Amino acid sequence: MFSIARQVRSEEEIRFMKTLGRSIALIAVAAAATAGALVSPASAAPQSASSAHPAVSATAAPLAPYNGACGAGYGAIDHLDLKWLGTTWLTFNSSTGKNCVVTVRADPGVKVYMGAAVQLAGNSASAVADYGNYTSYAGPVYLNAAGKCIDWYGQIDHAIEEQYHSHCG
Structure with a gap:
């Protein structure tokens, strides 16, 4: 946790x-x-999920679009909406085997407490996190997790979402 x-x-x-x-x-x-x-x-x-985000599931549209903060080669593979405040994005770079997590506000403005974190599933010693007061996004944070399951997390102010033991492979 x-x-x-x-x-x-x-x-x-x-x-x-x-x-x-x-x-x-x-x-x-x-x-x-x-x-x-x-x-x-x-x-x-309905439009196919592949038209907007090829690797993202066909759930409701995210509150905040992925901002590209993880860099070249990273594609969005999942997201967690944080109430009405924004979205935490999980991305993956297939050439490096690294995951990246970034939390993006839907309406940037004054600084608020935000966080983005990722770790190997159940292994808090491997956690990589960025927490602080930001105007638009927290992260990016990176973890080499090729062939392993991960836990990932996002927070904007009081809105917190976590996903455990996911994206194995």
Whole structure:
């Protein structure tokens, strides 16, 4: 498990964040319902996942696009959305066998606490992480994990997502 510094929030802040999250979810549902009513059947046909991100699964569109921070040769293979705040990207370079993780904000601005981390599955001694206050992204962090499973993590402010024992191979 990743060792992270979590900020302590007051009960009032927590209630506010929950209420804000519910309000945003309701607005998103209403917008989706309205958009669905306005879209013609031909344009509503799903696009193949390969047209936008060849190696990324056909789940909902990420909140923040991959920013290329890992460098040349790295292609996006998975992502974790961090509530409405942004997306953590897992990328892989097949020529080096290295994974890279970067967390990207959907709406860059004032500095907020962010993190990106990756480790060999269940091996905290191998963890590579970047935590700090950033305006647009945290990371990139790299790990040579060819032929092995990994655990990876992303955080923006209070939104945290982790995936364990994944992308084996």
